[in-house]
Amino acid sequence: MRILATSLLAFVVWLIVTWSFDPVSLAAGVTIAAAIAWAFRRVEMGEVRYLLSPVRLFWALVFVPVLFAYIVRSNLDVAYRIVHPRLPIRPGITRARTSLRSIPGRTLLANSITLTPGTMSVDLVGDVLYVHRIWLPADDPDGDTERGLAPFERLIRRIFE
Amino acid sequence: MIDFGSPRETxxxxLLALGVGFDLLGCIGLVRLPDVYNRLQAGTKCVTLGTFLLLLGVVVRFGLGGMGWKALLCIWFIAMTSPTSAHAIARAAHRSGVPLAAGSVLDRYREAGEARAAEPAGGGREEGAAP
Structure with a gap:
């Protein structure tokens, strides 16, 4: 089942990359997709099949523009700090607990953190995320990071949990 | 040449101009910021957004044909791999003892590492749990 799903995905990527519907190309695509799926058969991908549910898919589609808005905002913030003559940074690594349990959910959360406001996921140990931030608030930096994660967690929970 | 009479081209x-701008800012950040961790921040933010915008520019210019879908696929791959590699580099740097820049105010990760080292074996993270 998993091999089938992976090869289907690999075949779609093949179609996009080759952009050819020539029978020889399609046959090569099927063969290579199957070979790739077989080679990666032992890689645990978590409960990705959740995405077959339309409600979850809907929230995944909502997530994309929300994340993009955060990415743009974070970039303006980081860009401002980079071009500022005095380089106003107060960097450090904070700790934040996540309530997400699923593997894809946590992966998505960690990746989203890295893509947004001056923050970067360094590691996840148990359910504690270590987040490097370019600007830490003076009081309660850990709590501030955790509050920053909350909107992402709410959306991701609707997608994966 | 660019045809400014066509809204699509404009x-x-x-998008291309903004993309190049953000990529440039990312490179400036890479040079100006202190330590590995802050530089990774510049690399994973300005550069990814810059590249996203460049690729979106390609999608707008060429439409959702062979070229456009390839550009979208690239956006997906960058969105997945750029944070993953930043995490791997930051974690590896921290574990091999690369210090945070002077002026850093907090390092919870080091504190956690020290707490783990103080515990008897087996009390820490599950080493080697991931393939």
Whole structure:
């Protein structure tokens, strides 16, 4: 089942990359997709099949523009700090607990953190995320990071949990 | 040449220009910021957004044909791999003892590492749990 799903995905990527519907190309695509799926058969991908549910898919589609808005905002913030003559940074690594349990959910959360406001996921140990931030608030930096994660967690929970 | 009479070309041009701008800012950040961790921040933010905008410019310019879908696929791959590699580099740097820049105010990760080292074996993270 998993091999089938992976090869289907690999075949779609093949179609996009080759952009050819020539029978020889399609046959090569099927063969290579199957070979790739077989080679990666032992890689645990978590409960990705959740995405077959339309409600979850809907929230995944909502997530994309929300994340993009955060990415743009974070970039303006980081860009401002980079071009500022005095380089106003107060960097450090904070700790934040996540309530997400699923593997894809946590992966998505960690990746989203890295893509947004001056923050970067360094590691996840148990359910504690270590987040490097370019600007830490003076009081309660850990709590501030955790509050920053909350909107992402709410959306991701609707997608994966 | 760019045909500014065509809205499509103009939007594509603006996206490309913004993309190059953010990529440039990312490179400036890479040079100006202190330590590995802050530089990774510049690398994973300005550069990814810059590249996203460049690729979106391609999608707008060429439409959702062979070229456009490839550009979208690239956006997906960058969105997945750029944070993953930043995490791997930051974690590896921290574990091999690369210090945070002077002026850093907090390092919870080091504190956690020290707490783990103080515990008897087996009390820490599950080493080697991931393939």
């Amino acid at each position: 939007v594509a041009f603006v």
